[in-house]
Amino acid sequence: xxxxxxxxxxxxxxxxxxxxxxxxxxxxxxxxxxxxxxxxxxxxxxxxxxxxxxxxxxxxxxxxxxxxxxxxxxxxxxxxxxxxxxxxxxxxxxxxxxxxxxxxxxxxxxxxxxxxxxxxxxxxxxxxxxxxxxxxxxxxxxxxxxxxxxxxxxxxxxxxxxxxxxxxxxxxxxxxxxxxxxxxxxxxxxxxxxxxxxxxxxxxxxxxxxxxxxxxxxxxxxxxxxxxxxxxxxxxxxxxxxxxxxxxxxxxxxxxxxxxxxxxxxxxxxx
Amino acid sequence: xxxxxxxxxxxxxxxxxxxxxxxxxxxxxxxxxxxxxxxxxxxxxxxxxxxxxxxxxxxxxxxxxxxxxxxxxxxxxxxxxxxxxxxxxxxxxxxxxxxxxxxxxxxxxxxxxxxxxxxxxxxxxxxxxxxxxxxxxxxxxxxxxxxxxxxxxxxxxxxxxxxxxxxxxxxxxxxxxxxxxxxxxxxxxxxxxxxxxxxxxxxxxxxxxxxxxxxxxxxxxxxxxxxxxxxxxxxxxxxxxxxxxxxxxxxxxxxxxxxxxxxxxxxxxxx
Numbered sequence: 233x234x235x236x237x238x239x240x241x242x243x244x245x246x247x248x249x250x251x252x253x254x255x256x257x258x259x260x261x262x263x264x265x266x267x268x269x270x271x272x273x274x275x276x277x278x279x280x281x282x283x284x285x286x287x288x289x290x291x292x293x294x295x296x297x298x299x300x301x302x303x304x305x306x307x308x309x310x311x312x313x314x315x316x317x318x319x320x321x322x323x324x325x326x327x328x329x330x331x332x333x334x335x336x337x338x339x340x341x342x343x344x345x346x347x348x349x350x351x352x353x354x355x356x357x358x359x360x361x362x363x364x365x366x367x368x369x370x371x372x373x374x375x376x377x378x379x380x381x382x383x384x385x386x387x388x389x390x391x392x393x394x395x396x397x398x399x400x401x402x403x404x405x406x407x408x409x410x411x412x413x414x415x416x417x418x419x420x421x422x423x424x425x426x427x428x429x430x431x432x433x434x435x436x437x438x439x440x441x442x443x444x445x446x447x448x449x450x451x452x453x454x455x456x457x458x459x460x461x462x463x464x465x466x467x468x469x470x471x472x473x474x475x476x477x478x479x480x481x482x483x484x485x486x487x488x489x490x491x492x493x494x495x496x497x498x499x500x501x502x503x
Numbered sequence: 504x505x506x507x508x509x510x511x512x513x514x515x516x517x518x519x520x521x522x523x524x525x526x527x528x529x530x531x532x533x534x535x536x537x538x539x540x541x542x543x544x545x546x547x548x549x550x551x552x553x554x555x556x557x558x559x560x561x562x563x564x565x566x567x568x569x570x571x572x573x574x575x576x577x578x579x580x581x582x583x584x585x586x587x588x589x590x591x592x593x594x595x596x597x598x599x600x601x602x603x604x605x606x607x608x609x610x611x612x613x614x615x616x617x618x619x620x621x622x623x624x625x626x627x628x629x630x631x632x633x634x635x636x637x638x639x640x641x642x643x644x645x646x647x648x649x650x651x652x653x654x655x656x657x658x659x660x661x662x663x664x665x666x667x668x669x670x671x672x673x674x675x676x677x678x679x680x681x682x683x684x685x686x687x688x689x690x691x692x693x694x695x696x697x698x699x700x701x702x703x704x705x706x707x708x709x710x711x712x713x714x715x716x717x718x719x720x721x722x723x724x725x726x727x728x729x730x731x732x733x734x735x736x737x738x739x740x741x742x743x744x745x746x747x748x749x750x751x752x753x754x755x756x757x758x759x760x761x762x763x764x765x766x767x768x769x770x771x772x773x774x
Contacts, residue, residue: 329663329687330705333663333700333703333704333705333706334648334700334703334704334705335700335705336607336608336631336633336634336636337607337608337691360607362607362633362634363607363633363634365607377605392600392604397687397688398687400682400683400684400685400686400687400688401683401684404679404682404683404688405679405683408675408676408679411671411675412671412672412675412676413671413672414671415671416600416668416669416671416692417668417671417675417690418690418691418692419688419689419690419691420608420689420690420691421687421689429604429605429606432604432605433604433605434601434604434605434606435604
């Protein structure tokens with residue numbers, strides 16, 4: 233299967249989720265966890281429902297196109313579909329805390345890799361499920377929002393910093409010098425969408441202090457990089473050698489361009 | 504005009520904005536400020552466009568129903584429609600920073616007062632313009648989201664704290680003890696929506712450190728109070744004597760219930 237064909241599969245899944253979403257979110261039982269996913273977070277009905285849609289699509293791709301790949305997804309963990317080196321890395325609903333609470337800010341994130349590390353990222357797709365906006369990128373072929381090319385600004389100023397803090401008591405003091413240097417802060421509650429809105433020029437920097445998981449950021453990372461942005465760990469090192477999986481990997485520092493990234497790194501090192 | 508009739512006018516404005524929004528947000532010129540509003544913020548095309556819709560509706564209400572009132576709106580300032588004691592207090596687009604940057608999280612907020620202070624708040628309406636969800640309340644008659652009654656939880660735990668920081672360098676240190684006590688933080692960039700999502704039980708506490716303006720919070724405040732929540736200043740005092748207007752008034756502390764509010768107040772006083 234070509235990367236473009238994969239992207240069409242990803243888009244189809246996003247559209248199917250978006251169409252069915254109102255019904256699942258209206259469930260009175262939506263706020264009650266029904267288990268815990270392989271990634272460690274609680275599973276809510278919306279997570280399970282979204283993963284079922286995605287898995288059905290993967291089963292179909294395997295059966296009809298003969299694609300062989302390993303699926304890594306937040307809820308189910310790892311499942312092999314034949315013997316292949318490709319990896320499909322998924323967070324069915326990134327921001328499920330928002331979704332289950334009726335806050336319309338959460339997304340579906342899916343990435344294709346030619347091997348097991350992020351250096352082999354080939355395609356990324358993120359849909360903002362609350363509004364239907366689509367973001368995608370293919371390595372070397374640019375990043376897009378609803379089909380329009382994304383380019384991050386080349387300005388060096390830190391206007392808006394968004395962040396994700398899984399453990400505010402630990403995380404906020406670590407990122408405070410960066411947050412207080414900004415004109416505004418944002419904490420939306422969805423890493424995948426944070427990266428796509430950074431890619432679309434809405435924010436200047438995105439930071440996490442608790443190590444993030446690849447299924448949350450791989451797709452958004454490629455979209456940001458293809459739009460001209462940069463993502464590293466807090467040492468400023470490339471994430472190319474990070475393995476796709478369910479574990480927490482490294483804390484992220486992402487920026488609209490390399491000059492802004494250097495400024496943000498310097499601010500983090502103040503601590 | 505009855506309060507219910509006013510509410511129908513407010514809903515009509517919200518729906519008209521929602522219907523026309525895609526066209527105005529697609530403008531390439533959307534990110535360039537076209538002036539500064541009476542409330543002090545920059546005016547963007549989306550702000551001006553939304554205010555024009557609202558003002559046209561007010562002119563029609565005055566002309567056809569003979570309603571006499573004072574309009575106070577973020578962009579135009581104050582305009583009288585005949586000699587009456589009622590006040591209509593509006594933020595045409597709350598969260599215009601998000602709107603102009605393509606981040607789908609911003610709302611239309613409008614409140615009706617029988618006089619010039621917040622003690623005389625009679626009705627509040629907020630629409631999340633990005634998704635079309637409507638929130639409203641009439642004093643003594645409850646709060647609603649898309650027609651369904653809202654009740655805040657009676658639990659005392661501080662799970663999610665949302666905040667607005669107009670000046671992060673000054674504001675974040677002041678609210679840090681409250682933020683670090685939470686399991687998660689949020690900063691969405693729209694005070695009106697922060698209050699409505701607190702009213703709908705998605706968050707536990709909402710706080711601002713820079714004094715907020717009544718057109719940003721009056722509508723959401725009544726919705727929250729009618730849902731069982733509480734809004735005060737940082738001294739824990741009622742906002743009833745605050746005058747509706749364009750000025751920055753007091754910093755806000757809002758919570759899902761009074762026990763949670765007392766816990767949050769104690770955390771703020773740690774500083």
